[in-house]
Amino acid sequence: MSAYADLVALAAKAAQARPLWPSGMDAGRARPAAVLMLFGVLDNLPASSDRPLISADLDVLLIERASTLNDHPGQVAFPGGGVDPQDDSVVAAALREAHEETGLDPQGVEVLGTLPALPLPVSNFLVTPVVGWWARQTPVDVVDYGESAQVFRVPVRDLLDPRNRVTTVLQRGGQTYRGPAFTVNNVVVWGFTAGILHHVFEELGWAVPWDPGCEIPAPL
Numbered sequence: 001m002s003a004y005a006d007l008v009a010l011a012a013k014a015a016q017a018r019p020l021w022p023s024g025m026d027a028g029r030a031r032p033a034a035v036l037m038l039f040g041v042l043d044n045l046p047a048s049s050d051r052p053l054i055s056a057d058l059d060v061l062l063i064e065r066a067s068t069l070n071d072h073p074g075q076v077a078f079p080g081g082g083v084d085p086q087d088d089s090v091v092a093a094a095l096r097e098a099h100e101e102t103g104l105d106p107q108g109v110e111v112l113g114t115l116p117a118l119p120l121p122v123s124n125f126l127v128t129p130v131v132g133w134w135a136r137q138t139p140v141d142v143v144d145y146g147e148s149a150q151v152f153r154v155p156v157r158d159l160l161d162p163r164n165r166v167t168t169v170l171q172r173g174g175q176t177y178r179g180p181a182f183t184v185n186n187v188v189v190w191g192f193t194a195g196i197l198h199h200v201f202e203e204l205g206w207a208v209p210w211d212p213g214c215e216i217p218a219p220l
Helices: 003-014 090-102 156-160 191-204
Strands: 031-041 058-065 080-082 109-114 118-120 125-134 148-155 165-172 175-184 187-189 215-217
Touching: 003 109, 003 125, 003 191, 031 090, 031 191, 058 090, 058 156, 080 090, 080 125, 090 109, 090 125, 090 148, 118 191, 148 156, 156 175, 156 191, 175 191, 187 191
Parallel strands: 031 125, 165 215
Antiparallel strands: 031 058, 031 080, 058 148, 109 125, 118 125, 165 175, 175 187
16 A cells, blocks of 8 residues: 555544543633644655655655744644634644645645544644645745744654654653654654654554653753
8 A cells, every 4th residue: 555545544544533642621612723744745756656655755744833932932843723713624724824834835735634633731722633645746935934943844754763763751840741752854843743743653554663762851
């Protein structure tokens, strides 16, 4: 099965799945939000290749949030944000936010489905990850440096490389929290975004064994 077919199957399965982690939030008071988890084919992949696409042929679109933002400053994330009243759906919100943050053309995105909404208690968001396939790729870059420090596409093979996998450790309120993370593109992808990527790679069967005992402090 190709990587594209894997993603289609994941989206179909996710429609019946439970959330990846418990809420601990009042869903009735949480603000709805959406992020776009967009997979595309690497630029350097030979156009003449007729073999099925594999995970190593793909990349994922990410942004580094501006350090001046109130919510999650400096963190690496999927493009996305809150659902506005004019948005028809969480999918529409994810595509709009991705366009506003990276300049991508939403018409080039094939939406494969959504994952169950996930709580983000620190900002009181209930976030729906939208799984997309970049069918017609367009240039992306920072649109507003007040919102994003950088926009980049990271190869899936780099995210899966065990040398780029670590566990972040966060001390907060007298408790210790550990979570999967990725060290790529001179940044650490951790927290909410890393949790989704980790789960998706496991569900897709793309994950490669790595050492969770390799720990670093969460880059707050």
